[in-house]
Amino acid sequence: MLTIGKLGAAAGVKVPTIRYYEQIGLLPDAERSTGNQRLYSRAVQDRLAFIRHARELGFPLDAIRDLLGLSDRPDQSCAEVDAIARAQLIAVEGRIARLQALKAELERMVQGCTGGTVSDCRVIEVLTDHGLCAVDHGKDLPGFPE
Amino acid sequence: MLTIGKLGAAAGVKVPTIRYYEQIGLLPDAERSTGNQRLYSRAVQDRLAFIRHARELGFPLDAIRDLLGLSDRPDQSCAEVDAIARAQLIAVEGRIARLQALKAELERMVQGCTGGTVSDCRVIEVLTDHGLCAVDHGKDLPGFPE
DNA sequence: CTTGAACCTCTAGTTGCTATAGACATTAGG
DNA sequence: CCTAATGTCTATAGCAACTAGAGGTTCAAG
Numbered sequence: 001m002l003t004i005g006k007l008g009a010a011a012g013v014k015v016p017t018i019r020y021y022e023q024i025g026l027l028p029d030a031e032r033s034t035g036n037q038r039l040y041s042r043a044v045q046d047r048l049a050f051i052r053h054a055r056e057l058g059f060p061l062d063a064i065r066d067l068l069g070l071s072d073r074p075d076q077s078c079a080e081v082d083a084i085a086r087a088q089l090i091a092v093e094g095r096i097a098r099l100q101a102l103k104a105e106l107e108r109m110v111q112g113c114t115g116g117t118v119s120d121c122r123v124i125e126v127l128t129d130h131g132l133c134a135v136d137h138g139k140d141l142p143g144f145p146e
Numbered sequence: 147m148l149t150i151g152k153l154g155a156a157a158g159v160k161v162p163t164i165r166y167y168e169q170i171g172l173l174p175d176a177e178r179s180t181g182n183q184r185l186y187s188r189a190v191q192d193r194l195a196f197i198r199h200a201r202e203l204g205f206p207l208d209a210i211r212d213l214l215g216l217s218d219r220p221d222q223s224c225a226e227v228d229a230i231a232r233a234q235l236i237a238v239e240g241r242i243a244r245l246q247a248l249k250a251e252l253e254r255m256v257q258g259c260t261g262g263t264v265s266d267c268r269v270i271e272v273l274t275d276h277g278l279c280a281v282d283h284g285k286d287l288p289g290f291p292e
Numbered sequence: 293c294t295t296g297a298a299c300c301t302c303t304a305g306t307t308g309c310t311a312t313a314g315a316c317a318t319t320a321g322g
Numbered sequence: 323c324c325t326a327a328t329g330t331c332t333a334t335a336g337c338a339a340c341t342a343g344a345g346g347t348t349c350a351a352g
Contacts, residue, residue, distance in 0.1 A: 003318095005329060015330085020309060035317045037330055046274070053276050058248050061308070067273065074265035082259045085269045089252040092245050099242045102204050106235040113228045119220035123231045127213065128192070130199050149349095151298060161299085166340060181348050183299055207339070 001031070001039040011048045018048065026051060026065060059088050105133060147177075147185040157194045164194065172197060172211060205234055251279060 008015045021027040022038075027047060030038035047068065054064045063084050070081050105126075112122030126132045154161045167173040168184075173193060176184035193214065200210045209230050216227050251272075258268030272278045 003329080014310080016310065017308085019331095024308095033317085035330085037317070049276065050273050053273050053279075055308090056248075057251060057273075058245075067270070070264055071270045071274070074263060076264050078259060078262060078264045078267035078269065081264060081267050081269045082256065082261070085252060085256050085259070089249065089256055092249045092252060096242060096245045096249060099204075099238050099245070102202075103235065103238045103242060105203060106231060106238060110228065110231050110235055113224060113231070115228070116224060117220060118216055118222050118224045118227060121224035121227050123224065123227045124213070124217045127196050127199050127203075128217070130195065133199075149299080160341085162341065163339085165300095170339090179348090181299085183348070201339090 001041060002045065004030075004038045004040070007040045007045060007048065010045060011052055013048060013052055021048070021051065024061070026061060026068070057088065058092060059084070063088065147187060148191065150176075150184045150186070153186045153191060153194065156191060157198055159194060159198050167194070167197065170207070172207060172214070203234065204238060205230075209234065 002010065004015050004018055007013075008018055018027065019038075022030060027044060030040060030044070033039055050068065050071070051064055054067060055061075059067070066084055067081060070076065070078075109123045109126050112126075114120075114122070118124060148156065150161050150164055153159075154164055164173065165184075168176060173190060176186060176190070179185055196214065196217070197210055200213060201207075205213070212230055213227060216222065216224075255269045255272050258272075260266070260268070264270060
């Protein structure tokens with residue numbers, strides 16, 4: 001049995017994050033020592049590694065919750081698992097596309113800067129007047145997560 | 147003078163967002179009508195358009211605050227403006243690189259899925275065992291903003 | 293003059309943690 | 323065995339950048 005600190009070190013997850021995962025029900029309520037400290041089995045360590053790995057791949061916690069639920073039922077079809085992974089792939093592709101548009105626009109801005117004063121700064125100019133934008137980074141304001 | 151609703155419609159920003167920008171000091175405290183409703187001049191409309199455009203390009207609000215401050219001093223060198231824009235470009239490039247690694251890994255996962263049961267699902271398998279990962283999406287857990 | 297849309301303030305929620313405070317538990321060294 | 327240094331406990335608040343809701347006022351049209 002591992003203490004929370006050892007578990008965190010083993011899985012590469014910070015201690016408060018583990019407690020947070022327990023709080024939101026991603027990890028089961030931990031067993032406790034006589035002194036009320038959390039103790040973890042190997043099974044929980046595996047579960048946490050799974051969570052961390054999925055987080056590294058950008059899956060939101062809700063999706064991870066679903067994936068964990070599905071992985072506990074090995075006999076079911078993996079269609080749902082596949083759907084979650086595909087959704088994540090599509091989300092990632094969307095973010096890449098959007099960031100590439102931003103990158104192009106930022107490059108244009110920065111390259112246009114001749115090092116003069118603010119009054120003739122290309123960067124300010126473009127930000128002031130959207131019409132100077134080549135790319136249509138359009139109406140989609142929201143900060144896309146990840 | 148525009149009401150908040152008209153301003154929002156004109157700039158493509160939601161009404162609560164405008165109030166939020168006022169609250170955090172990105173927009174000046176609005177003038178008020180006799181009935182205590184906010185009224186906006188053309189100058190504020192321009193400022194809001196600037197903010198929105200910078201947000202579309204992924205600049206964080208803090209950077210936008212700086213950019214606005216700089217654009218109010220047209221005689222200064224634009225070096226700082228340039229630095230902010232370059233920092234944003236580098237941040238965007240970093241996010242693209244990371245997302246492309248994720249995309250590659252997700253594609254591998256999804257392509258490996260043969261449509262069987264969860265017990266032989268490639269997606270679950272890869273998530274369970276990081277060693278099966280081709281790409282090193284490594285230690286960088288944090289959700290990179292935007 | 294009444295209705296309904298738009299406005300007001302204030303609070304709380306979102307995501308995925310991270311940080312802080314103040315108190316108990318454990319462990320290593322002397 | 324005692325002490326000091328970690329490690330752990332709970333609970334709360336904070337981050338970005340908004341969004342949503344409650345409950346109340348004001349405005350413009352018919």
